[in-house]
Amino acid sequence: DTAVSQxxxxxxxxxxxxxxxxxxxxxxxxxxYWYKQDSKKFLKIMFSYNNKELIINExxxxxxxxxxxxxxxxxxxxxxxxxxxSAVYFCASSHGQGTEQYxxxxxxxxxx
Amino acid sequence: GENVExxxxxxxxxxxxxxxxxxxxxDSASNYFPWYxxxxxxxxxxxxxxxxxxxxxxxxxxxxxLNKTAKHFSLHIxxxxxxxSAVYFCAASGNSGxxxxxxxxxxxxxxxxxx
Numbered sequence: 001d002t003a004v005s006q007x008x009x010x011x012x013x014x015x016x017x018x019x020x021x022x023x024x025x026x027x028x029x030x031x032x033y034w035y036k037q038d039s040k041k042f043l044k045i046m047f048s049y050n051n052k053e054l055i056i057n058e059x060x061x062x063x064x065x066x067x068x069x070x071x072x073x074x075x076x077x078x079x080x081x082x083x084x085x086s087a088v089y090f091c092a093s094s095h096g097q098g099t100e101q102y103x104x105x106x107x108x109x110x111x112x
Numbered sequence: 113g114e115n116v117e118x119x120x121x122x123x124x125x126x127x128x129x130x131x132x133x134x135x136x137x138x139d140s141a142s143n144y145f146p147w148y149x150x151x152x153x154x155x156x157x158x159x160x161x162x163x164x165x166x167x168x169x170x171x172x173x174x175x176x177x178l179n180k181t182a183k184h185f186s187l188h189i190x191x192x193x194x195x196x197s198a199v200y201f202c203a204a205s206g207n208s209g210x211x212x213x214x215x216x217x218x219x220x221x222x223x224x225x226x227x
Contacts, residue, residue, distance in 0.1 A: 004155075041199055043156070043217040056214055090155050097213035098144050098205055103155035 003027050004104035006091050012110045013081055020077045021107045023091030031055075032074035033092040033101065034066060043090070049074055050097065081111045114139040116204050118218025126226050131192050133221045135202035136184040142206035145178060145185045146215070150199045159200075160187070192225045199223070 004025045013019050025032065033056075034046040048056035052068045063079045074091060091104040115138040125131050137145075143164035148156035162169045162176045162185065169176050173192075178185040189196055202218040 041150075041220045043201060043220075045214055045216075048214070058214075092155075100146065100158050100161060101215060102158065103148075105155045106153075 004091055004093055004102050006089075006104040006107050008107060009105065010108050010110075012112065014112055015081055015083060017081050018077070018079045019081060019109070020075055021089055021091075021109070023074045023076070023104055025072055025091075025093040025102070025104075027093055027095075027102060029093040029095050029102075030071050031094045031097055032068065032071075033094075034074065034076050035090040035092060035103075037088040037090060037106070039087070047074075047076075048097075055097075078109075081109075083111050085109060086111045114142060114204055114206070114214070114216040116202060116216050116218040118202050118221060120221060121219065122222045122224070124224045124226065125192050127192060127194060129192055131187075131189045131196070131223055131225075133187045133200055133202065133223070134184060135186070135204075135218050136182075137204040137216075138183065139204070139206060140180075140183065142204040144205040144213075145176070146203050146205075147174075147176060147187050148201040148203065148217075150201065150220075152198075156201060189223075192223075194225050194227050197223055197225045 031050045033048045046060045047066045049068045065077045068074045088106045092101040094101045118135045146161035149159045150156045173190045175188040199220045203215045205215045
């Protein structure tokens with residue numbers, strides 16, 4: 001059973017389009033995250049939700065809008081995609097804050 | 113905010129040798145230090161972690177040490193095997209100033225174990 005799953009795994013789109021990435025966890029965790037990993041493998045947190053409430057927003061452009069319909073899901077919607085948005089996006093979850101985070105397999109976004 | 117430095121950026125060892133990766137952090141309030149292994153095309157996988165009330169933790173061939181005074185922590189892998197080849201990330205987390213916990217990652221170490 002996959003603990004943290006993301007769809008799609010690959011996403012190729014053109015500049016200016018709007019796209020969404022979905023994340024689901026079946027671990028019963030109450031905290032979920034979105035990370036961006038750039039071409040140099042640098043991992044940086046974008047957002048964190050605890051019990052469906054936004055608790056971390058790391059100066060991400062407002063073209064990025066996370067949505068958490070329930071504790072098990074955290075989706076990421078991106079408007080007006082730019083070339084610089086090309087990266088691998090990882091979802092993660094944890095039980096509370098300051099505890100082990102479990103990562104999904106990632107979504108490789110390519111903007112052309 | 114927290115800043116995590118990780119060295120070396122690349123490390124090549126012979127199978128059976130030990131590998132050591134070192135990290136330093138800047139925020140003395142950080143109290144949780146996980147290590148992640150990322151294989152090609154996959155998400156980071158937690159391999160070991162340590163909290164600030166512990167100086168050392170071991171799990172089979174993997175160990176982590178923490179020096180809170182010097183603000184550095186290290187990953188030690190003994191008897192390396194080719195399947196240990198991956199990118200390893202250290203991270204630090206804490207609620208500095210009462211802010212929410214946030215994992216800050218080092219820039220990663222590409223470990224290559226040569227058969």
